[in-house]
Amino acid sequence: MASITLNALAHTYTDNPTKPEDYAIREMSHVWEQGGAFALLGPSGCGKSTLLNIISGLLEPSHGEVLFDGKRVNELKPEERNIAQVFQFPVVYDTMTVFDNLAFPLRNIGVPEYKVKSKVYEVAEILELSDQLKRKAKGLSADQKQKVSMGRGLVRDDVSAILFDEPLTVIDPQLKWKLRRKLKQIHEQFNITMVYVTHDQLEASTFADKIAVMYNGKIVQFGTPRELFEKPAHTFVGYFIGSPGMNFFEAELKSQDDKKEVLMFGDYEISISDAMLTRLKAMGANKVTLGIRPEFVHVWDGKNNDAFPVEVDYVEDLGTYKILSFLFQGQVMKARLSEDQKVPSGQIYVSFPEQWTKVYVDEYLVDVSDQAHSEDPKKETGHAN
Amino acid sequence: MQTKVENNKAWFLVLPVFLIVAFSAIIPLMTVVNYSVQDIFDPYTRYFVGTEWFKQVMLDSRLQEALLRQFIYSFTIIIIEVPLGICVALMMPTKGRGASLALILVAIPLLIPWNVVGTIWQIFGRADIGLFGAFMSSIGVDYNYASDPTDAWLTVVLMDVWHWTPLVALLCYSGLRAIPEVYYQAARIDQASRWAVFRYIQLPKLTNVLIIGVLLRFMDSFMIYTEPFVLTGGGPGSSTTFLSQALVQQAIGQFDLGPAAAFSLVYFLIILLVCWVFYTTIMNMQKDK
Structure with a gap:
């Protein structure tokens, strides 16, 4: 041993x-x-x-x-x-x-x-x-x-x-x-x-x-x-673990007129914490990859002005749950619907809870939660690559 | 419910094989059977003699001695060639240029015609101009395959080992190459000794090629003719006269077709019997109990 x-x-x-x-x-x-x-x-x-x-x-x-x-x-x-x-x-x-x-x-x-x-x-x-x-x-x-x-x-x-x-x-x-x-x-x-x-x-x-x-x-x-x-530390982990894997989409850091920077995916602003914004700015990263698990995508039953309007593509019934595929700004994403949730169609509204929206730069997770100060060295070498 | 259609046309597809086998084996064999039961003076004067020729050849002491000699010879060379062939195969490199080179070197004796092999060893063993003979006499061994029966035997056996060990080695080599690497890895993990790897991985995986190797070597050596004929001519005396040579002396030399035919059949049955016994024994040994 x-x-x-x-x-x-x-x-x-x-x-x-x-x-x-x-x-x-x-x-x-x-x-x-x-x-x-x-x-x-x-x-x-x-x-x-x-x-x-x-x-x-x-x-x-x-x-x-x-x-x-x-x-x-x-x-x-x-x-x-x-x-x-x-x-x-x-x-x-x-x-x-x-x-x-x-x-x-x-x-x-x-x-x-x-x-x-x-x-x-x-x-x-x-x-x-x-x-x-x-x-x-x-x-x-x-x-x-x-x-x-x-x-x-x-x-x-x-x-x-x-x-x-x-x-x-x-x-x-x-x-x-x-x-x-x-x-x-x-x-x-x-x-x-x-x-x-x-x-x-x-x-x-x-x-x-x-x-x-x-x-x-x-x-x-x-x-x-x-x-x-x-908390997948790498986009690959997000993609490989879970069925279906994590949704990924590219977002860009843009400055608004009032000098405050926001993260934009196409026409929509994705909300992330201020700490994260500061961190990204410090890193000088303009383009980031956002990842959210299908399980954490919130699908609203009705119209919601705070959520993003998306187009339903198709729904797969896997028995105990359903997988919803939808188009968000032309990109296919998936969300997991529970058994009792009604099956949506046409235009629906989804939102991404800030807590579960992970930010990746160069494939590696940017972590600003409490444990983040004890950065593990792998991540740093990841950035260097 | 009867749905099977009676159709015997398939037999026509087998017919060519029947014809080929008939011409290649059955008809010649039947000719020999025909000779073996008749006393033939000329094509029109022949008498049916039944089993007389068989009785005669079975009691012929010259043939009995040749048969005994033949068995001793075949088993001697198998006992030498099989372990030696395995050793050679184990030592042959498996990767790179060395592997091809080793293959070619090992295969060379197999490419030489039988009578040339006899000639090579005839010269090789001579004390005056042959390397082997000269070497033996230089270290003080009185070696002369033409006059000493032991030396003659030694030379004939040595010649066969030189000529045919490569066959066993190549068969084993191919068998060894077919063992997946993971077996060796598992053995290393299990801390197996080199001997255990040979005993429990290599040897079991070689069984099938070894069966073929031993059968081939038995049949071939049991029918050996050319090499001893060229090397010693069966002598000195009749010390290296093996079965086929005795048969040829009888059939061609004395033109005793009847006894020679009877003898051929006995010869054929012996080979068949030994091969069958050998094959069934090995196959039974392999069975899961």
Whole structure:
């Protein structure tokens, strides 16, 4: 068990990297605390698996350091790091029985046979493999094989961390949910640091206490599912988390005749706090991106002079709620309607509560709330780019 | 409810295969069967002799010895070539220019015609002008494949190993390349030793190519003719006379077509039987219990 620190880490697969795009992992620092259940969430090709392989030692990073409990492990091979990793596709040792498969990592490190036995039975019990133990692994179905692969990751309870690389891809949806719960239970029981890579936000938020969202080789936000939802630190997080994702639109800072600056989207003024205005002015940012979650867009039932008149495009009924698409100054946006809300048509009025209207400059959130003074360094480097 | 339409036209599609197989295998084989049960003096003077030729060849001590020799030879070279082939395959580089170079180097012996291989080793092993023979005598070993049966055997086996280990190696190499990288990664995570990786990942994944390799090597070596014929001519004495050579001596040398035909059939059945036993054993071993 260990905390894992990534220090100024970067990785490239090319020999002579020149531009940022040559890097699979762009320089980042990050800490996975001991005992946490974390998810690493991001789209395909954002560097999630690369990062995982660097932690486990299958890949040596081209720049920076990996530290386990503050000790540099860059040069250590995976077998020396005492780490468990479960891969996307099942890996079983065909000729061995399920029991021998599960016992394999323990026998390799010379655990006495009576301990091997009890541990294997325990893990098999958790994964519901007990009645399969005597079978050859070769004849198992894909999801049973994956359970065996996961089991091999779980048998050693002294590992520094267990890394999961989209382990439930090949598993049936129903079983998926169950296994995810199991992993969570195992985590609570043994208090092992777990890092779970996925591109599924639901999977990430059911498993993890804290989620790291990765985009273009960088962790753009690390926070609880709620933080990611309510306060996306990067436009990508807003877009990627939530279904549908955040609405984004470009607004411009313009000075009125009375010298007061306002934020304009086309013909309309978007209200934001004075603190934000001051901040934007100080930053010298004229063009900003505004983001608001469909859940927070307020749809008025009747005419409202303080709200913006928009054109209804269409309404999707998703069973328990409806998604309204509307055109605001020619831009498509979405709002979530609750079940009992009446379905609007034609011209309607919407407003964006100031609290939920997030301001982004160069893709990163500009935060002026209380916590904002403890700016995290990622944001600053973001501006510099 | 009867919806099936009776239509036997499909048989016409199979007909070409029947014809080809008939001309390539069945008719020649039947000719041999025909010879094996008759005593033929000339095309018009022939007598049906039943199983007499079979009895005769089965009791022929010369052929029995050749058969025994043949089995020892085939198993010797399989025991050497299979592990050696696996080792070579494991050592071959998998990436870059080295990989292609290694492939070409390993494949070279396979490209050389059988009789040339015999000739190469005949010269190679000579003590006066051959590198191998000269080397052996220079380190004080009295080596002469033309007069000493042990040396002759050694040379024939060595020649076969040199000629055919590359086949096993290439088969294994292709099998090894087909193993996904993630298996090796998982093994590293599981802290498996190099031996465990070989035993539990590489070897199981090689089973299928090894079955083909062993079958091919058994059949080919069991039918070996050209190389020992060129190298030793079956001698000294009859120490390296294998089955096919004994057969040819009988059929062409003495023109005993009847016994030779009977012998051919026995020969054919032995190969078939051994291959079948081998194949079923391996397949049963692989089954999930």
